Amino acid sequence: MRPQALVRGRLASTVATVAATRQVTPRMMSVRLADESLAGVAAVPGQTLKIYVPDLVSGFLVSRDYTVRDYAAAGHPADDHESVTPRLDIDVVLHGEGPAATWARRVRPGETLEFVGPSGRYRPDPYADWHLFAGDETALPAIQAYVAMLPADACALLYLEIPDTTEQQPMPGVAHPTVCWLHRGEEEPGTSTVLDDALRAVRLPPGQGRIWIAGHTPTVRRLRAYLVGERGIDRRALYVKGFWDRQQAVDTITAP
Ligand SMILES: Cc1cc2nc3c(=O)[nH]c(=O)nc-3n(C[C@H](O)[C@H](O)[C@H](O)COP(=O)(O)OP(=O)(O)OC[C@H]3O[C@@H](n4cnc5c(N)ncnc54)[C@H](O)[C@@H]3O)c2cc1C
Numbered sequence: 001m002r003p004q005a006l007v008r009g010r011l012a013s014t015v016a017t018v019a020a021t022r023q024v025t026p027r028m029m030s031v032r033l034a035d036e037s038l039a040g041v042a043a044v045p046g047q048t049l050k051i052y053v054p055d056l057v058s059g060f061l062v063s064r065d066y067t068v069r070d071y072a073a074a075g076h077p078a079d080d081h082e083s084v085t086p087r088l089d090i091d092v093v094l095h096g097e098g099p100a101a102t103w104a105r106r107v108r109p110g111e112t113l114e115f116v117g118p119s120g121r122y123r124p125d126p127y128a129d130w131h132l133f134a135g136d137e138t139a140l141p142a143i144q145a146y147v148a149m150l151p152a153d154a155c156a157l158l159y160l161e162i163p164d165t166t167e168q169q170p171m172p173g174v175a176h177p178t179v180c181w182l183h184r185g186e187e188e189p190g191t192s193t194v195l196d197d198a199l200r201a202v203r204l205p206p207g208q209g210r211i212w213i214a215g216h217t218p219t220v221r222r223l224r225a226y227l228v229g230e231r232g233i234d235r236r237a238l239y240v241k242g243f244w245d246r247q248q249a250v251d252t253i254t255a256p
Contacts (some may be wrong), residue, residue: 013052014041015114018107019087025167027094028137029104033113038086043071045145047118049090053103061114064100065243066090068118076175091141095189121237122212124149129207134159134195134223137167137216138243146212148173155205161195161215183200190216190246199223210237217242 019034043049047068052061070089079165092104107113124131124146131154133143140160147156156177162168164183171179183191196219213231215222227233 014116015247016040016088018109018113019085019107019113019256020099020109021104023242024091025120025169027163027167028091028140028169029060029094030089031104031107031113032087032089032093033036034087036074036084036085038071038088040090041071041073041086041118042073043068044153045070045122045148046122048118048140049115049117049250051100051113051115053099054115055099056102062099063123064098066100069141069145079250093137100192122146124212125210126151127208128155130155130205130209130245132157132159132202132204132209132214134162134199134211134215135220135243136189136195137163138216139171139214142214143212144169144171144173144226147171147177152172157202157205159195159198161192163189171183172214190219190244195219196223196226208237208241212239214241 014037016033016035016037018031020032022030022032024198026029045068048065049068050063051066053062054060055062067089067090069091072084072087073082074086092100094101094105131150133146134154143158143160149157150156150173152173152175154174156174158171158177158179159182160180161182161184164185165181168181171177181197182194182198184194193214211227213223220240220242224238227238228235
């Protein structure tokens with residue numbers, strides 16, 4: 001079947017049906033899309049989608065960025081000859097009253113989601129001696145996707161800021177990762193220094209490593225300045241991306 005594509009500005013968008021939602025942790029909702037329209041999307045986990053969700057205050061659609069957590073094109077399971085509908089998963093942090101968080105809380109199977117993408121070319125460097133991934137809960141889907149791409153014997157250090165133990169998730173992919181769950185407790189997201197403190201204390205392994213950091217924008221910018229300025233990390237070994245900021249909700253307002 002031909003992918004269902006609309007044109008939003010100059011970018012073709014895809015409309016897909018929500019097949020299921022799953023509460024992964026108290027503050028993380030997984031939304032599974034399953035639709036023939038996803039067959040041509042060719043997403044790679046870790047890439048970004050720009051999803052369009054309703055802003056219940058203004059009544060307009062707004063765009064928000066989310067990571068492809070998992071993707072499967074149509075196929076046949078080994079033990080079954082029935083074809084499988086293409087599917088794509090995103091994991092959404094239920095942080096508060098933002099349009100995307102509200103949508104993830106309320107969306108039901110059978111509803112549709114429009115998105116543009118995927119975009120993004122980042123992949124873990126297969127030749128690196130070690131990999132350090134750090135971020136808050138918004139970065140978890142991307143970190144899970146990238147860790148799953150590493151060889152089982154890779155040296156992976158993970159520094160993950162979350163509220164408390166209830167938000168911890170399995171980190172499959174590498175046989176023996178060093179996983180540091182950093183609990184900010186009652187502190188508001190974006191106000192804690194647990195990630196700073198952990199990275200200031202970290203002893204990096206020998207050899208040529210790669211560092212990937214994402215999450216609260218001022219926090220990750222501060223970490224980049226520290227790693228480059230005080231630890232002498234080569235900028236080419238460092239990928240830093242701000243995922244959200246308290247002052248700044250970046251809206252693309254479009255006609256409903
Ligand atoms: C490339 C990229 C990939 C991303 N992938 C994911 C992902 O896979 N999963 C995911 O959950 N998020 C992801 N994010 C972050 C997500 O886009 C933002 O958190 C987004 O602002 C949420 O939209 P919203 O409509 O819920 O809230 P908004 O309307 O954007 O914000 C409403 C208020 O909530 C605050 N806020 C926004 N996000 C958070 C938060 N996480 N915690 C606390 N306060 C917040 C804002 O500062 C604002 O004050 C990604 C961002 C980028 C740039």
